[in-house]
Amino acid sequence: MADPAILAERAKKNGGGEAGAGEGSSSFAERMAPLGVAGDAFARVGGGVADAATAVAGGIVGRVGRRIGQVLSADLDDRDPDYIRENLPLSWLAATLWYRAEVRNMGNVPERGAVLLVGNHTGGNMSPEVIVLPLAFSTYFGVERPFYQLAHNLVLASPLGPFLRRYGAMPASHEHAREALRSGAAVLVFPGGDWEVHRPSWEGNRVDFAGRTGFVKLALSENVEIVPVVTIGGQETALFLSRGAWLAKLTRADRLLRLKVIPISLALPWILNVGDLLGHLPLPAKITIEVLPPIDPHERFGHEPDPDEVYEHVIGVMQEALDGLAAERRFPVIG
Amino acid sequence: MRLNESTIVSASPKLIWDYIADPGNALHYMSGVTRWEVVSERRSGLGARYRMLIQVGSAEVGGLIEVVEFSPERDMAWSSVTGVDQRGRWRLRGVGGSRTRVEFRFAYGVAGAGITGYISELVAAPSLRRHLRRSLQLLKRQVEHERLRRDAAARQATPEATTA
Missing domain, CATH: 3.40.1130 (Glycerol-3-phosphate (1)-acyltransferase)
Structure with missing residues (x-):
């Protein structure tokens, strides 16, 4: 049966946790770079928002993963x-x-x-x-x-x-x-x-x-x-x-x-x-x-x-x- | 919660005692009881164990009980070993003229159940009280019938006594 640790690890790989958050912000900034100076500023702000959003999403996914692990386990x-x-x-x-x-x-x-x-x-x-x-x-x-x-x-x-x-x-x-x-x-x-x-x-x-x-x-x-x-x-x-x-x-x-x-x-x-x-x-x-x-x-x-x-x-x-x-x-x- | 019902039976304490001390009779006079099974080597007496169930509301409630007091022709009490907490007692006292006062006491509850335990005890009380009363009625009827049967058998055995 699903082990909580394994599920948490899977959640991490799927974008949960800190690692997932970092990857998300860099790709967003890169995508915004061709828009010039305004684009740079927007990209920085957008990157920050994306950072926070991805971190929150990652945290939720991680928590859900741990919760699912607990739910699926039985003793x-x-x-x-x-x-x-x-x-x-x-x-x-x-x-x-x-x-x-x-x-x-x-x-x-x-x-x-x-x-x-x-x-x-x-x-x-x-x-x-x-x-x-x-x-x-x-x-x-x-x-x-x-x-x-x-x-x-x-x-x-x-x-x-x-x-x-x-x-x-x-x-x-x-x-x-x-x-x-x-x-x-x-x-x-x-x-x-x-x-x-x-x-x-x-x-x-x-x-x-x-x-x-x-x-x-x-x-x-x-x-x-x-x-x-x-x-x-x-x-x-x-x-x-x-x-x-x-x-x-x-x-x-x-x-x-x-x-x-x-x-x-x-x-x-x-x-x-x-x-x-x-x-x-x-x-x-x-x-x-x-x-x-x-x-x-x-x-x-x-x-x-x-x-x-x-x-x-x-x-x-x-x-x-x-x-x-x-x-x-x-x-x-x-x- | 403790319930207590009593009646006067026109029979000697011995006759009543012989009837209630035999676990084989339990299902014949104990109202609501759906099971009274001997689970110890000893069928009757101090230390005898029974698995009993009684219908209360939606559930057959009971468990393993053990006879903890066995004073022939006077008192028999049991206490639960497993299941819902319960104590029961048959108390026989002669009142003269071959008549006996029979008292049936039953105490029950679930330790640690809190307020829901107290409410459920109150809710169950009327139904259990009916069972106690009905049990006494059945016991009275069966024992008195048994006494009449014995008396008739005795008369038939000595016809000269009846004709004289």
Whole structure:
């Protein structure tokens, strides 16, 4: 994974830091020289401005590089069981009073050892299952059982990042997931990620992993069971209108920030919420989470399973469970 | 936060004690409890350990508990080893005429949780109090039913006593 020092070095090479600033000023002055005396004076002033601007830009790039390095790094020790325990009441209050959350069949998670929990992602950047599921896991198995959640880099770069890390959130990567599983921990992934979490509200009852089979390959390589977890209600915490994939392409956020979407929704307190980068006040929709029986890919699909086949099976059982939960719901938000 | 509920059961302390001291009965009368699993070699008595969970609001809360007081036909108390802090106590006192006052005490909280801990204790209290009351009702019903069953069995065993 990206080392902070390497990233800082790369940032320096790309124009960050003092060296980059010096190079920028000389080339600007040289370009202005043919303009004569006035041009010389202008070139000196312009060179100074360019100097300062490049220094500032270089500093920012350097800082961003270091910040990205910190964000992309992961340490299993960042998870703090005592901190989680002390904050259980806060999560419990949010889950109980705001979301009236109900978690079913937590006992389907194997009692001990490494396991990969695979969930559908809901509710935009204020995803309710991110609060409810770790709470249910921690109260059921105890905060002593290691439990990690893979999260988007931007989420961990936000002001909530340090708080989430102490809860066990890690930057989403195969390397981090593998490290956690090999340590014997339970790991929660949302393969649909930003694509699924920002889907329109009218697609709320659809599991959409966008064909991402990475979690299957991870489970196969680490030989762990997959425990599907299905959530309903999150897409009713705001009126999600569009993923805004076109906006992500237009602004090149898909390449620069790994953002495939820039969602557009109607949400409190912004009314029209574009990007959801500052989050929103979620409506108190009833959240129901069902933990499904574990799937052992090797046991079910033989010695060398086809990842696509396993993927289709997992999606199938999750969709079936989600349809069942949707049939129980009578009204949006109320549940 | 400490909750305390009590009731009068028409049975001897011994009969009630025999019922509550058997961990196999826990799920039959402890309302809201979804798990009461023996995790120590000792099934019952001082030092016995159980993994228990109780549904409170959105979560099944509990953890590992250990019996820290075991005074037959009088007191049984437990304390949490892991999980949310809790202490529970069954207190039996005979009130004469083969009747027993049964008290169920339950104290809970999360040390270090601050103001949110205090608020959550207050919010959880009504639901937990209902569980305590319901547990006492269930215990009373089951034990009194058991007493009637035993009395009937005794009468059948000695028919001359009933006809006389």
